[in-house]
Amino acid sequence: MNERLLKAVDARVDDLVALTAELIRFPTINPPGEAYRPCAEYIGARLKKHGFETEFIRAEGTPGDTDRYPRVNVVARFDGRSPGACVHFNSHIDVVEAGDGWSVDPFAGLVKDGKVYGRGACDMKGGLASSIIAAEAFMEIFPDFPGAIEISGTVDEESGGFGGVAHLAKLGYFSKPRVDHVIIPEPLNKDRICLGHRGVWWAEIETKGEIAHGSMPFLGDNAVRHMGAVLQAFEDELFPALDRKMTRMPVVPEGARRSTMNINSIHGGQTEDFRPGLPSPNVPDSCRLTIDRRFLLEEDLATVKSEVTDILERLKRERKKFDYEIRDLMEVLPLMTERDAPVVKAVAQGIMAIFDREPDYVISPGTYDQKHVARIGHIYDCIAYGPGILDLAHRPDEWVGIADMVESAKVMAIGLNVLLRGTATD
Ligand SMILES: [Zn+2]
Numbered sequence: 001m002n003e004r005l006l007k008a009v010d011a012r013v014d015d016l017v018a019l020t021a022e023l024i025r026f027p028t029i030n031p032p033g034e035a036y037r038p039c040a041e042y043i044g045a046r047l048k049k050h051g052f053e054t055e056f057i058r059a060e061g062t063p064g065d066t067d068r069y070p071r072v073n074v075v076a077r078f079d080g081r082s083p084g085a086c087v088h089f090n091s092h093i094d095v096v097e098a099g100d101g102w103s104v105d106p107f108a109g110l111v112k113d114g115k116v117y118g119r120g121a122c123d124m125k126g127g128l129a130s131s132i133i134a135a136e137a138f139m140e141i142f143p144d145f146p147g148a149i150e151i152s153g154t155v156d157e158e159s160g161g162f163g164g165v166a167h168l169a170k171l172g173y174f175s176k177p178r179v180d181h182v183i184i185p186e187p188l189n190k191d192r193i194c195l196g197h198r199g200v201w202w203a204e205i206e207t208k209g210e211i212a213h214g215s216m217p218f219l220g221d222n223a224v225r226h227m228g229a230v231l232q233a234f235e236d237e238l239f240p241a242l243d244r245k246m247t248r249m250p251v252v253p254e255g256a257r258r259s260t261m262n263i264n265s266i267h268g269g270q271t272e273d274f275r276p277g278l279p280s281p282n283v284p285d286s287c288r289l290t291i292d293r294r295f296l297l298e299e300d301l302a303t304v305k306s307e308v309t310d311i312l313e314r315l316k317r318e319r320k321k322f323d324y325e326i327r328d329l330m331e332v333l334p335l336m337t338e339r340d341a342p343v344v345k346a347v348a349q350g351i352m353a354i355f356d357r358e359p360d361y362v363i364s365p366g367t368y369d370q371k372h373v374a375r376i377g378h379i380y381d382c383i384a385y386g387p388g389i390l391d392l393a394h395r396p397d398e399w400v401g402i403a404d405m406v407e408s409a410k411v412m413a414i415g416l417n418v419l420l421r422g423t424a425t426d
Contacts, residue, residue: 001290002141002414002417002424002425002426004141005137005138005141005345005410005413005414005417006410006413007155008137008138008140008413009133009134009137009406009409009410009413011137012133012136012137012409013052013402013406014168014306015133015176015401016129016130016133016402016405016406016409017111017116017405018246019046019129019132019133020109020116020121020125020126020129020400020405021109021110021111021118022042022108022109023039023042023043023093023109023120023125023128023129024108024109024117024118024119024120024121024125025107025108025109025118026038026039026042026093026118027095027107027119028093028094028095028120029094029095029096029097029098029119030064030094030095030096030153030156030158030229031064031159031335032064032068032069032339033064033065033069033070033071033155033156033163033233033351034069034092035072036069036070036072036093036094036155037070037109039044039093039153040056040073040093040153040155041056041072041074042050042073042077043074043076043093043128043132043151043153044074046132047076047078047132047151048076050078050136050139051078051139052076052077052078052095052151053076053077053078053079054074054075054076054355055074055075055076056072056073056074057073057074057075057167057168057171057173057347058070058072058073058166058254059071059073059155059156059162059163059164060070060167060349062156062162062163063156063160063162063163063165064156064159064163065163067075071155071156071163071164071167072155073152073153073154073155073163073164073167075150075151075152075168075169075173076149076150076151076152076154077148077150078139078151079147079148080144080145080147080148080149080420081143081144081145081146082144082146082147083098083150083182084145084146084147084148084420085146085147085181085420086147086148086149086178086179086180086418087147087148087149087150087180087181087182087183087343087416087419087420088102088149088150088151088152088174088179088181088182088183089128089131089132089134089135089149089151089152089155089182089183089184089412090152090165090174090182090183090369090373091124091127091128091131091151091152091153091154091184091185092124092153092154092155092156092157092158092161092164092165092185092369093128093153093154093155094155094156094157094158094305095119095120095123095125095158096119096123096158096232096394097119098119098396099396100396100397101397102397103396103397104117104118104397105113105118106117106118106119106396107119111402112339114402114403115399115401115402116329116399116400117397117398117399118398118399119398120189120398121166121388121392121398121399121400122164122387122388122389122390122392122393122398122399122400123187123390123392123394123398124185124186124187124316124386124388125390125400126187126339126365126386126387126400126404126405127185127186127187127386127387127388127408128185129384130151130185130386130387130406130408130409130412131151131183131386131409131412132151132403132415133409133411134410134412134413134415135149135151135412135413135416137409137413138413138416138417138420142417142420142421144412145420145421146420146421147419149416149420150179152168152173153306154168154369157368157369159370160330161369161371162388163369164369164390165369165372165373166198166369166372167372168378169277169376169377170376171374173377174372174373174376174377174379175377175378175379176314176378176379179377179379179383180379180418180419181342181379181381181382182343182370182373182379182381182382182383183344183347183382183383183385183412183415183416184368184369184370184373184382184383184384184386185384185385185386185387185408185412186364186368186384186385186386186390187386187387187388187389187390187392187393187400188362188364188382188384188385188386188388188390189360189387189388189390190351190355190363190386190387190404190408191345191351191355191357191359191360191388192359192360192361192385192386192410193347193348193351193359193360193361193362193383193384193385194362194363194364194384195250195335195336195337195338195339195344195361195362195363195383196334196335196336196337196363196364196370196383196408197250197332197334197335197363197364197365197366197367197368197370197371198247198249198251198256198294198295198296198334198363198364198365198366199295199296199297199299199301199303199304199331199332199333199334199368200292200293200294200295200330200332200366201291201293201295201301201304201328201330201331201332202264202290202291202292202293202328202329202331203290203291203293203305203326203327203328203329204289204290204291204326205227205230205288205289205290205291205308205312205324205325205413206223206229206286206287206288206289206324206325206326206327207223207224207230207268207286207287207289207322207323207324208221208223208224208226208285208286208323208325208383209221209222209223209224209225209226209283209284209285209287210283210284210285211255211269211282211283211284211285211323212283213282213283214280214281214282214283215281216325217283219283220283220285221283221285221321222283222284222285223268223269223284223285223286223287224268224269224287226287226315226319226322226324227266227268227287227289227358228325228351229315229319229322230289230311230312230315231255231263231289231411233311233314233315234261234263234311237311238261238308238311239261239309240346242259242260242261243258243259243410244258244296245258245259245296245298245299246258247259247296247297247298248297248298249296249297249334249336249363250360250361250362250363251362251363251364252363252364252365253364253365255295256365258296259293259294259295259296259299260293260294261291261292261293261294262291262292262336263289263290263416264290264291264292265288265289265290265291266287266288266289266290267286267287267288268286268287269284269286269287270282270284271284290329291308291366293308294365294366295334296334297334297336299334301331301333308326309326312324314325323342332371333371333375333377335374336363337369337373337380337381337382337383339361339383339426341380341383342381342419343381343382343383343415344361344383344421345418346414346415346418346419347359347383347385347412347415349414349415349418350410350411350412350413350414350415350418350424351411351425352412353410353411353414353424354407354411355407362385368384370382370383370384385408385411385412385415386408387400387401387404387405387407387408388400388401388404391404397403
């Protein structure tokens with residue numbers, strides 16, 4: 001391995017810590033999308049000082065974009081001395097709300113006992129800072145490198161990425177020939193490479209009934225009882241069937257190495273805000289249920305949907321007056337980058353050099369911005385790799401370890417060396 005490159009990262013530890021703390025101090029809470037512009041401008045100014053060309057792209061018209069809460073993304077690019085591949089590091093700058101239970105100020109960027117604390121420390125401002133330090137160290141040691149390095153800070157990942165990576169991908173920022181390899185420094189642990197994620201299907205099922213006086217329910221048709229039959233069929237048939245579907249995808253945690261479905265919400269009949277009065281007696285004529293189905297590479301979306309609609313159709317035959325509607329809310333196909341893809345092999349070389357062991361290859365149970373890079377940008381050479389412990393994300397007293405960030409930055413720097421200069425050692 002190249003000792004000079006690793007020393008250049010070590011020389012930047014104070015800078016890495018200060019940068020992470022500074023990023024945490026922007027309270028980029030989503031929703032509503034607070035402080036996006038100043039945070040993007042801070043990243044842009046930093047990279048501009050290091051020779052990057054920077055662009056700010058506001059995703060006008062995307063969900064949540066207003067003049068009060070503009071969806072501002074930053075994309076920075078540094079072209080090397082000669083043509084070659086482009087490696088893009090993409091991090092989301094938005095964080096979820098702090099919530100209760102903190103023992104420190106979630107937006108102070110407190111540094112203590114080898115850790116940086118704050119909302120977004122691990123998810124994923126620590127990863128963003130690590131990628132910036134890796135790039136700057138690499139550029140100092142190899143000023144003549146071929147190809148290009150890009151770093152982006154994008155918004156709204158926590159709410160689907162539509163004003164962030166999806167928007168930029170539609171504009172061509174995540175496509176060839178501009179970009180060849182993408183690394184997303186999400187907190188998957190410093191010695192693991194995340195190859196992709198399971199698929200998602202969100203849908204709303206509505207059972208229909210007929211309103212009548214509650215004292216004479218036989219005159220109407222109760223939509224909640226119809227939904228009860230749907231839930232019973234899910235319990236008896238669908239959940240056991242999903243539980244039996246195992247995948248070859250190395251999903252972590254292991255419980256997610258199969259098909260799953262969550263019932264997000266159920267609502268039927270009149271609203272609950274009649275309090276402090278009393279409700280009026282009605283037979284509900286509508287009941288709505290939202291489902292969150294996560295599926296596997298071995299499944300296709302049409303079959304995933306028909307498993308649910310087959311049950312609904314059968315109930316329609318069996319139950320007098322049963323009727324339903326089903327509405328798609330979101331669809332994401334499962335993704336798994338191959339282990340012999342260039343970006344996987346390059347980062348694996350970095351992990352082997354720093355930790356003297358093979359990386360663990362994992363799949364995320366939930367999705368992240370890789371879906372847009374693949375489906376809109378058609379870049380399949382994409383992984384998530386970054387410091388931080390995923391279990392700490394979205395929790396009180398979130399932190400990222402300084403030593404973990406340094407080691408991750410070294411892995412990223414070696415990855416850059418492999419992808420741009422074709423060597424891990426010189
Ligand atoms: Zn994240």
